[in-house]
Amino acid sequence: MKSPFKTASIRFGLVAAAALTLAACATATPYQPAGAGGVRGGYAEQRLENNRFRVTFAGNSVTSREQVEMGLLLRAAELTTENGFDWFSTVNRATDRDTRIVSSPEPFYDRFYSPYWGPSWRYSRGGYWSRWNDPFWGRQGFDTRQIDRFEATSEVIMGRGQKPANDPNAFDAREVIQNLGSRVTRPM
Template identity: 75%
Template sequence: MKTRSILMVAAAALALSACATSTPYAPAGFNGQRGGYAEQRLETDRYRVSFAGNSVTSREQVEMGLLLRAAEITVENGYDWFSTVERATDRDVRYQTFPDPFYRPYSRFWGPSWRYYHRGYWSRWNDPFWNRSDFDVREIDRFEANAEIVLGRGTKPAGDPNAFDAREVIANLGGRVTRPM
């Protein structure tokens, strides 16, 4: 009976983890989601843009969402290109432990009646296996990209690796982001 309930819990955990999806390309807090894009106007032609992902959103997806939002802001305001003045991607790492669902501290072979031979006598004390509790450790990464952008009209500056043609970015990245359902 106990084994059956452990298997059911493990199956439910696997089903829930299969449902986890990356952060969709939408405003931060859309439908209660964690992550998304946000922007703040600093001057007429200057914005701060950010995109935060959840634990299953890759760094590439986060940076793609940031560039796409910067391009959309550029076009929405009647400009042709944008240049990133400052750009950074932060990684937040945390570790989570999960108990091993198949570990049973007491069984008919290993339990309180089992004794450990140590320094000439049998004892359960000083047993390296006595207080054993198996668990799995999982590393969870979250990425957040942010940039300060300057908008411009006309042709983008030649030779500036931080300048992007907004319409080209939208054409190239618009179909590669996950949109909300």
């Protein structure tokens, strides 16, 4: 029969290795083409007409809604200047949210060697954790959390000259690049 201390130390080592691996992967989606470098997410575009594109930016579970929407606007501005235009206007802009609830076992729970630990749960919503649902002495067993992913999509119409003053969805492309270019996460 294995020693409970040896089993606990092996589990601790495995959990520490998994935590380090996950920490290395827990970075926001970089501002780059979708799928580049094996990263899920990023920007993509499709030309619809000479001066009209559909632009999307998808983030991973640690990319905020604000970062996703900045990525969309920055890509629209870059496309505008690359195609010889001065301003762009967004049409039908939307940001979708994909939510999953994930439960994972508590790594140190062992029903054979830990008589004072047992199943319980908690959840994360909006960045805050609930208390452990535990009727007996702080037992732990399952960790439940909410994972959100955002994807922004817009059709973009481009124009030359001064941007339309009466269009609240019109942006000066060079100003957007200047203001947002340094605020997005670039690939490493």
